[in-house]
Amino acid sequence: MKESVTSSQGEVINMPPEEFKAAGMQLLEKIGSFLSDLPHKPVTTAEQPSAIRAHLVHKELPKEGMAAADLLVQASDLLFDHSLFNGHPRFWGYITSSAAPIGALAELLTAAVNANVGAFVLSPMATEIEKQTIEWIGEFVGYSPQSKGVFVSGGNMANFIGFLAARRATMQGIRESGIPRIAEREMSQDNSQPISEQSETPKHLVYCAQGTHTWIQKATDLFGFGTDSIRWIKIHDSGQIDCQDLQNTIASDVQKGHHPFLIVGNAGSVSTGAIDDFEKLSAIAKTFHTWFHIDGAYGAPAAGLEENKEQFKGIELADSLALDPHKWIYAPLEAGCLLVKDARLLTDTFNFHPEYYNFDGREDDSPVNMVDYSMQNSRGFKALKVWLILQQLGSNGLKDLIRKDIFLAAELNDKLKQLANFRVFTKHLSIVTFQYVPENNNGDTAYINTLNQHLVNKLQEGGKVFLSNAVIHGNYCLRVCFVNFRTQVGDLDFLIDLVKVEGEALHKRLQV
Ligand SMILES: *Cc1c(COP(=O)(O)O)cnc(C)c1O
Numbered sequence: 001m002k003e004s005v006t007s008s009q010g011e012v013i014n015m016p017p018e019e020f021k022a023a024g025m026q027l028l029e030k031i032g033s034f035l036s037d038l039p040h041k042p043v044t045t046a047e048q049p050s051a052i053r054a055h056l057v058h059k060e061l062p063k064e065g066m067a068a069a070d071l072l073v074q075a076s077d078l079l080f081d082h083s084l085f086n087g088h089p090r091f092w093g094y095i096t097s098s099a100a101p102i103g104a105l106a107e108l109l110t111a112a113v114n115a116n117v118g119a120f121v122l123s124p125m126a127t128e129i130e131k132q133t134i135e136w137i138g139e140f141v142g143y144s145p146q147s148k149g150v151f152v153s154g155g156n157m158a159n160f161i162g163f164l165a166a167r168r169a170t171m172q173g174i175r176e177s178g179i180p181r182i183a184e185r186e187m188s189q190d191n192s193q194p195i196s197e198q199s200e201t202p203k204h205l206v207y208c209a210q211g212t213h214t215w216i217q218k219a220t221d222l223f224g225f226g227t228d229s230i231r232w233i234k235i236h237d238s239g240q241i242d243c244q245d246l247q248n249t250i251a252s253d254v255q256k257g258h259h260p261f262l263i264v265g266n267a268g269s270v271s272t273g274a275i276d277d278f279e280k281l282s283a284i285a286k287t288f289h290t291w292f293h294i295d296g297a298y299g300a301p302a303a304g305l306e307e308n309k310e311q312f313k314g315i316e317l318a319d320s321l322a323l324d325p326h327k328w329i330y331a332p333l334e335a336g337c338l339l340v341k342d343a344r345l346l347t348d349t350f351n352f353h354p355e356y357y358n359f360d361g362r363e364d365d366s367p368v369n370m371v372d373y374s375m376q377n378s379r380g381f382k383a384l385k386v387w388l389i390l391q392q393l394g395s396n397g398l399k400d401l402i403r404k405d406i407f408l409a410a411e412l413n414d415k416l417k418q419l420a421n422f423r424v425f426t427k428h429l430s431i432v433t434f435q436y437v438p439e440n441n442n443g444d445t446a447y448i449n450t451l452n453q454h455l456v457n458k459l460q461e462g463g464k465v466f467l468s469n470a471v472i473h474g475n476y477c478l479r480v481c482f483v484n485f486r487t488q489v490g491d492l493d494f495l496i497d498l499v500k501v502e503g504e505a506l507h508k509r510l511q512v
Pocket residue numbers: 095153154155156157213215268269270295296297298324336
């Protein structure tokens with residue numbers, strides 16, 4: 001029987017070299033044209049899910065295979081004709097950058113070699129490149145030239161790694177016994193209050209500014225604390241965490257017998273780009289023996305600019321730092337990373353040594369095995385595209401691009417402030433939040449909020465620009481974030497004119 005199982009599919013999946021090269025060249029041609037056509041395409045076609053589904057050629061998995069070259073043409077047409085393009089010069093939504101084209105080529109190379117960067121022995125060169133990339137990023141942002149760390153899929157995962165390292169470092173026996181119960185006798189430092197009057201059961205607590213990215217909710221939920229363990233600290237009008245409120249809240253929590261274990265600072269908050277006072281946060285963390293983590297998913301690369309050093313001072317004091325190369329290092333999705341200064345903080349959190357892994361190497365030149373640095377096991381090689389972008393630009397080139405994004409935000413801010421029908425709420429780093437405010441609005445906040453909410457939708461559906469929203473002190477704002485090397489100053493005037501026209505039209509419609 002066995003001999004009769006024959007298949008030519010091995011040859012099909014293997015692709016003969018000539019076929020591979022021809023299909024690849026054809027794809028590269030198409031991608032090249034796509035990239036040069038990008039500015040002339042709509043940012044998005046804004047089609048509904050059912051319309052998108054209708055474009056899919058096969059409703060069921062075909063029984064017989066098709067030629068690779070034909071499939072690649074079909075897939076590229078589907079994607080080029082029905083996608084939202086964050087690489088478009090007028091895409092400024094959320095925090096998603098235009099992607100460096102060298103990153104696309106890097107992904108091809110990565111997939112071709114298919115290194116498993118879980119262990120050095122499985123990925124010798126890739127492991128060393130990843131380590132070097134981490135060091136370069138750490139040095140660029142002024143964290144530490146000896147940074148250790150790990151690439152992950154993005155900011156959420158990077159922050160999770162920092163959270164888990166904090167949990168490990170501040171709670172004895174956690175790996176074996178789980179989250180420790182806080183003993184009752186520790187509950188009250190002064191015994192003036194009888195236990196019965198202490199209403200809350202003691203908890204392990206996390207502190208961060210209001211408006212900290214939602215990863216903190218996922219982390220407290222997923223890693224066993226629950227979202228009630230988050231203390232949302234007040235922010236100043238500048239968007240910065242109120243360190244006095246933080247200090248008071250922690251002191252009061254300690255009094256009540258709680259265990260503060262983590263303070264999170266923002267290096268560029270998600271909505272407005274606010275940067276916390278890291279020196280103060282670090283001092284408070286030291287006083288109360290907590291871990292100090294910085295979420296720099298968006299903003300940390302801006303710390304590399306000389307003119308920003310003052311704003312970011314103290315970034316080097318963090319026990320861990322999360323940063324997204326797929327944001328302000330212009331890498332294609334996905335690429336996030338978590339940095340620490342001592343690799344032990346990660347290996348103590350994540351390493352196990354099962355007998356079926358033979359990864360230890362030689363004692364005199366011991367390898368780094370990335371499986372010990374995060375929750376992942378098999379790992380792709382996300383660092384390559386970042387390593388290549390960093391070298392293609394050099395540190396000066398990267399600074400120039402970040403500087404230009406910040407300049408665009410400042411320009412937009414200046415232009416809007418001179419116009420009657422606009423109100424700017426915030427401008428930090430490369431993020432501007434503002435409203436369109438029509439004349440004869442009767443000072444009605446609720447109406448202006450509704451108008452701007454409609455405006456965001458209208459602009460997003462229109463496909464000429466893409467921006468997102470923010471709510472600042474109850475005001476529904478349009479939000480523009482520049483992490484886009486294709487945007488030019490002229491695009492700002494285009495945006496302003498469009499918002500005026502659409503805003504006015506909506507105002508007329510909503511009035512009747
Ligand atoms: C984008 C962002 C995140 C989440 O990052 P992902 O890469 O989307 O997972 C977390 N924090 C901040 C400040 C961000 O800007």
